Amino acid sequence: GEDVEQSLFLSVREGDSSVINCTYTDSSSTYLYWYKQEPGAGLQLLTYIFSNMDMKQDQRLTVLLNKKDKHLSLRIADTQTGDSAIYFCAESSGNQFYFGTGTSLTVIP
Amino acid sequence: DVKVTQSSRYLVKRTGEKVFLECVQDMDHENMFWYRQDPGLGLRLIYFSYDVKMKEKGDIPEGYSVSREKKERFSLILESASTNQTSMYLCASREFNQPQHFGDGTRLSIL
Numbered sequence: 422g423e424d425v426e427q428s429l430f431l432s433v434r435e436g437d438s439s440v441i442n443c444t445y446t447d448s449s450s451t452y453l454y455w456y457k458q459e460p461g462a463g464l465q466l467l468t469y470i471f472s473n474m475d476m477k478q479d480q481r482l483t484v485l486l487n488k489k490d491k492h493l494s495l496r497i498a499d500t501q502t503g504d505s506a507i508y509f510c511a512e513s514s515g516n517q518f519y520f521g522t523g524t525s526l527t528v529i530p
Numbered sequence: 531d532v533k534v535t536q537s538s539r540y541l542v543k544r545t546g547e548k549v550f551l552e553c554v555q556d557m558d559h560e561n562m563f564w565y566r567q568d569p570g571l572g573l574r575l576i577y578f579s580y581d582v583k584m585k586e587k588g589d590i591p592e593g594y595s596v597s598r599e600k601k602e603r604f605s606l607i608l609e610s611a612s613t614n615q616t617s618m619y620l621c622a623s624r625e626f627n628q629p630q631h632f633g634d635g636t637r638l639s640i641l
Contacts, residue, residue: 454629463534463620463632509573511630516561516580518630522572 423447425521427510432527439497441524443510446491450512453486455495458507458523467495467508502528532557536621536633544641549608551636553621560625562604564588564596567618567635579604611640 424446433439445453450472456464470477470484470493477484483496493512497504505528510521537552555562561580565573565588575588577596585596593615597605604623608615616639622630 451627452629456632461635461637463536463634464622464630466629466631469629513627516626518563518624520573522570 423512423517423519425510425512425519427508427521427524429522430525430527432529433500434529435500435502437500439495439500439504439526439528441495441497441508441510441526443493443495443521444491445493445510445512445519445521447512447514447517447519448491449514451515452513453484453493454511454513455482455484455493456509456511456520458509460506464509497526500526500528502530504528532559532623532631534621534623534631534633536619536636538636539634540637540639542639542641543608543611545612547608547611549611549638549640551606551608551619551621551638553604553606553623553633554602555604555623555631556602557623557625557631558601559623559631560601561623562598563622563624563630564594564604564606565620565622566590567620573620576606613640616640 454469455467481498507523563578564576579598595607621633624630
């Protein structure tokens with residue numbers, strides 16, 4: 422299958438911006454997604470971007486897509502302690518769907 | 531909003547038991563999925579289904595089977611539970627070319 426890679430851990434201070442990065446290998450990706458998983462819970466869809474877009478903004482979240490480099494990022498502005506969670510990047514093409522291993526974000530008060 | 535409901539949040543079973551994990555979605559989605567999640571290994575796909583009575587093996591199907599008798603329900607079956615099947619199990623559904631929507635997960639312990 423295709424590879425979707427993320428760094429495992431990220432720590433930021435409350436109020437700072439967080440940037441979570443993801444790289445993928447499937448050049449035919451149609452959509453790219455960011456999910457959030459809080460402890461003991463399922464995955465919650467945060468946002469997604471169509472592959473012909475460069476950027477999508479939704480309140481404190483900004484998604485940037487560099488299709489040439491196959492690089493996706495999620496920026497969280499004014500990070501709060503409630504943003505502490507695991508963040509999964511995913512990409513899909515038709516019926517194929519691939520997840521990264523997740524980035525654990527810790528927000529330090 | 532899409533609702534994916536898994537029948538149990540926590541489940542404790544014994545080695546050798548037959549275990550059923552149930553998942554129901556309310557959005558008439560064609561596709562349904564079962565994953566297991568283990569620390570450091572991310573999400574691993576066990577089985578998926580594109581339609582009623584249809585199933586496809588994922589990356590780690592050994593020791594599991596599935597049933598999809600109705601469109602809204604996708605069941606995961608552990609034929610003879612073993613301790614290495616202790617894990618978090620996640621069900622998801624989606625429509626073609628749309629995001630997957632997840633249930634809250636079932637944390638299964640096999641003693």
